[in-house]
Amino acid sequence: MRPDDPLLKLPGYLLRRASAATLAELNGRLAKLGIRHTDAAFLILVAGQPGLTQSEACRIFEMQRANMVPLVARLERRGVVERHRVDGRSQGLVLTVTGAALHQRARRIVERYEAELLRRVPAKWRALVLPILTALWRPAR
Amino acid sequence: MRPDDPLLKLPGYLLRRASAATLAELNGRLAKLGIRHTDAAFLILVAGQPGLTQSEACRIFEMQRANMVPLVARLERRGVVERHRVDGRSQGLVLTVTGAALHQRARRIVERYEAELLRRVPAKWRALVLPILTALWRPAR
């Protein structure tokens, strides 16, 4: 019963609204772990590629190096991640035992969330969700 | 040539990345008007429903009333929107002549942007973009 929104026919607008709404949902579920979606993505990345550097993580997430600093610092303070110098200037990131446990719990929540998202789409279209989102993000050409 | 991202199979993650990337693109294009995507959506809404109140706009955008205040104040200071008391506590929003002109220019940019987004998706899937995004956002049930 929401008032009429004239923007609902615009894919970019819908993309933003859908992203914002579903992220808020995910953040709500991750709150019980004391983390947010950003942390969850970071945990999944580092768990899958232990030893990758901050700069590499920044390139993957397309975020500024400067913004990675407080993220890593917070998770390090929490005993979730460790930094190991590999290079004098680079430092490889690895999850601690605590971090691995947190990662498992976060992954469970994320996977349930992702599965639910997908189930919102009628079955006959479900296979197109990833290709369409990928195309919107980065057209093939 | 971006490093491998293990999260690319997750619809919610893709939704966020696609939304962030395309919004940055839109903001870049709107910069020449001195506005951002939020302002553009506001202009389009008020142009289509002149006289609607701040609270109504907040419900449509699902944003907090408190956050509407600086948005309207800024656009009012700029001579783009006017507030007319309708009620003693409510105030109807209308675009000024300047605001209508700005709205036209913003709409042009938005429409071109939206059309380009859609064209990124292979033609055979294009009709499914809106239904799929809508379903992800608010499942029918």
Added chain:
DNA sequence: TATTGTTATACTCTATAACTATA
């Protein structure tokens, strides 16, 4: 009592510029 607009405030995310120390 509920609603509208408002103030104050805080947190997350993002962006830029500039610095250091390494490569």
Added chain:
DNA sequence: TATAGTTATAGAGTATAACAATA
């Protein structure tokens, strides 16, 4: 010269609590 990590800073966007005026 270019890269990795860092500091400082600023701007968006969002969230909550509380208040005055009005319905």
